[in-house]
Structures are given as structure tokens and as C-alpha cells.
Amino acid sequence: MKRVAVFLCILNCLFLLTGCWDRKELSEIKVVAGMAIDKGENAKYKVSVEALNAAELSTQSAGGNAPTVVEGIEGDSISEITHLFNEYYAQILIYSHMKVLVISEEVASAGRLDFIDFLERNREIRDDFNIIIAKEGKAEDILKIAAHYKKASSLKLSPQLDHLLEDWGGDPGMSIINFISELNLEGKEPVLGTVRLKGDIEKGESIENIMKVTPDAIVVVDSLAIFKGGRLVGFLSLEDTRNYLWTRNDIKTTSLTIECKKGDFSAIRVTESQTEVTSKMKNGKPFFQVSIKAEGFIEGTQCYNNVEKLGTIAKYEKLINETFSKKITDTITKVQKQYQADIFGFGEVMRRQDFNSFMKVKDNWNEEFASGDVKVDMDFILRRSGIRSKSFLTETEK
Known part of the structure; x- marks a missing residue:
């Protein structure tokens, strides 16, 4: 009985330990x-x-x-x-x-x-x-x-x-x-x-x-x-590349620079971002709505603002929203005017959201894209100011 068991074990190993037919040293x-x-x-x-x-x-x-x-x-x-x-x-x-x-x-x-x-x-x-x-x-x-x-x-x-x-x-x-x-x-x-x-x-x-x-x-x-x-x-450009990725909801983290006053800048680190795109026909031509919700923190500032002061955070958020809503809009407009190529996928979004309207214009979609209206809204929330709220520099703004 033991011999039979050993034989079956060896036979099983022969099947399990067969080599790869296409192996290479x-x-x-x-x-x-x-x-x-x-x-x-x-x-x-x-x-x-x-x-x-x-x-x-x-x-x-x-x-x-x-x-x-x-x-x-x-x-x-x-x-x-x-x-x-x-x-x-x-x-x-x-x-x-x-x-x-x-x-x-x-x-x-x-x-x-x-x-x-x-x-x-x-x-x-x-x-x-x-x-x-x-x-x-x-x-x-x-x-x-x-x-x-x-x-x-x-x-x-x-x-x-x-x-x-x-x-x-x-x-x-x-x-x-x-x-x-x-x-x-x-x-x-x-x-x-x-x-x-x-x-x-x-x-x-x-x-x-x-x-x-x-x-x-x-x-x-x-x-x-x-x-x-x-x-x-x-x-x-690389700057436009980031704006493109923002419309595609592909931004994971990034750093932004905003001009907080003439000649001085602040650095913002984005930690979370979510983009939603709406594409439909409005008044006989395409309308694209890009809505971005993001949050982050202050990485550095040259404006010497004490973020504990009432309204300082709100000022930063408003500046970020206005600056980058415009920059992303400018990127989309540049592609519309120079290339007439919908790299943002607005047509693909319209196909899912407004199928009947898209099917009427799909054969000349790039031309329709070039004539479309664009609206970009950014809603940015500053969660914190790094590990300190006051700058070591002398505060100059009251």
C-alpha cells in the first residue's frame, strides 16, 4: 500500500513539475x-x-x-x-x-x-x-x-x-x-x-x-x-497641460502660484480635486460647463498676511478661484481657436448627457466644439496654512 502511495505521489509530481515549453535561459x-x-x-x-x-x-x-x-x-x-x-x-x-x-x-x-x-x-x-x-x-x-x-x-x-x-x-x-x-x-x-x-x-x-x-x-x-x-x-505648454488635466479630472496634487499683490506671490498646495463637466446644446451651439471643487493649504507667502485675521482666508480663496478659472478657460479657448480639436472630450460628454443633440453634429464635431461657449467655475477651500498661521516676516498689511 505504501509503494502505491509513493508511486502515485511521484506520478503526481511529474505532472505538476513540467517545465515551461517556451522557457529561455x-x-x-x-x-x-x-x-x-x-x-x-x-x-x-x-x-x-x-x-x-x-x-x-x-x-x-x-x-x-x-x-x-x-x-x-x-x-x-x-x-x-x-x-x-x-x-x-x-x-x-x-x-x-x-x-x-x-x-x-x-x-x-x-x-x-x-x-x-x-x-x-x-x-x-x-x-x-x-x-x-x-x-x-x-x-x-x-x-x-x-x-x-x-x-x-x-x-x-x-x-x-x-x-x-x-x-x-x-x-x-x-x-x-x-x-x-x-x-x-x-x-x-x-x-x-x-x-x-x-x-x-x-x-x-x-x-x-x-x-x-x-x-x-x-x-x-x-x-x-x-x-x-x-x-x-x-x-x-506644461501650464496648459495641467489645465487640460484639470478638465479631465486627472489632477491628483499640484502647486499653484497666485499674485497676492503686485510683485508678490503666494504658493498653494492642492491636496484634493474633483471635476465635473456638463456638455449640452444651448441656443443652437454647444455649451460646456466645467465645475472644479478643490482644497489645499498655504505652502508659502510673500504677502505677510496673518491668516488668523478675519477675511484673509476668504481673500485667498477668491483670488485662487478667479485666477485659475480664467487660466483654464484661456487654455480651452486657445485650443478652440488654434486647433479646433476637442482634446477635452466635451463631445464624448455630450454623447452621454445629450445624445440626440450630439448625433446631429457628430460628423463635424470639431467645428462645433470650436464655436462652443465655455464656463469654468472653481470652488477652492483653504483648509490650513501649513504648521504656522503667522509669517516670521513683518506684517505689512492691515
């Missing part, structure tokens, strides 16, 4: 951290990948060699190109841990985004990487810059974009699923974050770039890329 693979898409000189695309040198990323095994290798291949199909990289690499490239996809401004402006179909279909590529536009240069150059953080450009860019969104609100946090969804939405045009190279590209490629207090080259977040009809048509 660690020594046979190379992890891709980033991909860049540029226009090819002799083909439709040039695809570049940033492959990690794992030994150089570890403090215990680093020998001072290059932490990554960036190579590019031209071709008409992204799928075929990704299987050709053994022209350069000895190991098999693994794309499942890719952190960023960088698209050149030239490719995006031409509307050559059909390669995204391959990225969406590929079962080995996850959908959690950041998609960004390389402004005023080649996308491959963004991957070549040696960075202080983890030494690799892609490994630095991914958390950089995420933290900017969480701490201030300067990146839309667009994944491939969201981007594809917005490309196909009725009443919403897509956007992407934008980066640019600051400094000397040739010096930035060297490992010496991360040995300097002030690097020779660094990748900075620049602006917001606006798409219309599947093509890149323009950019918004």
Missing part, C-alpha cells in the same frame, strides 16, 4: 527597456531599441561599461524589424518589460501611426508603457542619453513621467490602450506627453554624462502633443 535573453520610432531614410520606419546590459545596472557587478545598447533597423513593417535585431545582438530580445515608446514628431505629424496595431496585437508586449512624442529631434536620440537614475534613459523616463503627473500634473499618463481608445472615440481627440533633448547628444551618449554634477545632456518633459484626425497638429 537568462543568459540567452536581453531585456528591451525602450523603443523609438523614426522615419526611415530608405524605408517607411526606423525602429530603435534600448537593450539593457544587466550586469552594469547592478552595483555589485558593474564594471564601468555602457549600461545599455541602442541600435536601429529600417523597414516597412515594425513586426519584421523586431525580429531582425539579431543582426546586432547575440541574445534574444524580450519586449515584455518595455517602459517607454518614443515617437518622433516627424512620424506623428505625418499620421504614420499604423504600427500601433502591431503593438496592440503582440501578446508579449504589455500595455502599461508610456507613449511620448520626441519634439524637435529624432526619437532614437532620447534613448541614447545616459541617465543618473538607473543609468538607462527609458528606466529614468518612466518614473519621471509618472511622478510629474502625481506631484504636479504635467503629463497625461497615456497608455497604448487609452491612446487607441481616444483615436476611435466620437467627440474626443487624443493627446500624448512630449519630451525633448536638452544639451549635446554626442556627449550625452557617453557614460561620462552620469559622472557630472551638471550632465552634458538630459531629457526633459516639454509639453502636450495635440492630435487631430490621427495626426499631430500642435503642442500645449
Whole structure:
């Protein structure tokens, strides 16, 4: 009986401990951290990948060699190109841990985004990487810059974009699923974050770039890329990017600066924010109502106000509401006049709230959006003034 039990146990283990049919040894693979898409000189695309040198990323095994290798291949199909990289690499490239996809401004402006179909279909590529536009240069150059953080450009860019969104609100946090969804939405045009190279590209490629207090080259977040009809048509500043995120209810926390008196400013930290949008037809044209409720505290002031004084908090709240209601309105108006592209999703909101009216104008919605009226209301509440109510500076206002 014991022999039978042992035999059944061994047989069970044989079924449970079967290996993976497609396993690969660690020594046979190379992890891709980033991909860049540029226009090819002799083909439709040039695809570049940033492959990690794992030994150089570890403090215990680093020998001072290059932490990554960036190579590019031209071709008409992204799928075929990704299987050709053994022209350069000895190991098999693994794309499942890719952190960023960088698209050149030239490719995006031409509307050559059909390669995204391959990225969406590929079962080995996850959908959690950041998609960004390389402004005023080649996308491959963004991957070549040696960075202080983890030494690799892609490994630095991914958390950089995420933290900017969480701490201030300067990146839309667009994944491939969201981007594809917005490309196909009725009443919403897509956007992407934008980066640019600051400094000397040739010096930035060297490992010496991360040995300097002030690097020779660094990748900075620049602006917001606006798409219309599947093509890149323009950019918004970082300040406008935050205003855009506010209309989309995507602001988590941010810091505001208000001019409390001529030449003096106060800093406000936003800790909570909630946005509601109403979109409907009114007097024969679209009407958009953006209502923002937010709260926060005073981080610093140059106006020397004692917030314990009656009415001081109310003055700050009124100034914040007036200042940023106007700034957000100005951003929306700028997009209406310059681009006639509804990146705010007001049409998509109208489709849900006033379906019959939207269906009548959906075929020329961007034109309707451009002629629409906008009203932005901010209701900001100051909860506290940091850890003190009086400034150490001499109070000058009575």
C-alpha cells in the first residue's frame, strides 16, 4: 500500500513539475527597456531599441561599461524589424518589460501611426508603457542619453513621467490602450506627453554624462502633443497641460502660484480635486460647463498676511478661484481657436448627457466644439496654512 502511495505521489509530481515549453535561459535573453520610432531614410520606419546590459545596472557587478545598447533597423513593417535585431545582438530580445515608446514628431505629424496595431496585437508586449512624442529631434536620440537614475534613459523616463503627473500634473499618463481608445472615440481627440533633448547628444551618449554634477545632456518633459484626425497638429505648454488635466479630472496634487499683490506671490498646495463637466446644446451651439471643487493649504507667502485675521482666508480663496478659472478657460479657448480639436472630450460628454443633440453634429464635431461657449467655475477651500498661521516676516498689511 505504501509503494502505491509513493508511486502515485511521484506520478503526481511529474505532472505538476513540467517545465515551461517556451522557457529561455537568462543568459540567452536581453531585456528591451525602450523603443523609438523614426522615419526611415530608405524605408517607411526606423525602429530603435534600448537593450539593457544587466550586469552594469547592478552595483555589485558593474564594471564601468555602457549600461545599455541602442541600435536601429529600417523597414516597412515594425513586426519584421523586431525580429531582425539579431543582426546586432547575440541574445534574444524580450519586449515584455518595455517602459517607454518614443515617437518622433516627424512620424506623428505625418499620421504614420499604423504600427500601433502591431503593438496592440503582440501578446508579449504589455500595455502599461508610456507613449511620448520626441519634439524637435529624432526619437532614437532620447534613448541614447545616459541617465543618473538607473543609468538607462527609458528606466529614468518612466518614473519621471509618472511622478510629474502625481506631484504636479504635467503629463497625461497615456497608455497604448487609452491612446487607441481616444483615436476611435466620437467627440474626443487624443493627446500624448512630449519630451525633448536638452544639451549635446554626442556627449550625452557617453557614460561620462552620469559622472557630472551638471550632465552634458538630459531629457526633459516639454509639453502636450495635440492630435487631430490621427495626426499631430500642435503642442500645449506644461501650464496648459495641467489645465487640460484639470478638465479631465486627472489632477491628483499640484502647486499653484497666485499674485497676492503686485510683485508678490503666494504658493498653494492642492491636496484634493474633483471635476465635473456638463456638455449640452444651448441656443443652437454647444455649451460646456466645467465645475472644479478643490482644497489645499498655504505652502508659502510673500504677502505677510496673518491668516488668523478675519477675511484673509476668504481673500485667498477668491483670488485662487478667479485666477485659475480664467487660466483654464484661456487654455480651452486657445485650443478652440488654434486647433479646433476637442482634446477635452466635451463631445464624448455630450454623447452621454445629450445624445440626440450630439448625433446631429457628430460628423463635424470639431467645428462645433470650436464655436462652443465655455464656463469654468472653481470652488477652492483653504483648509490650513501649513504648521504656522503667522509669517516670521513683518506684517505689512492691515
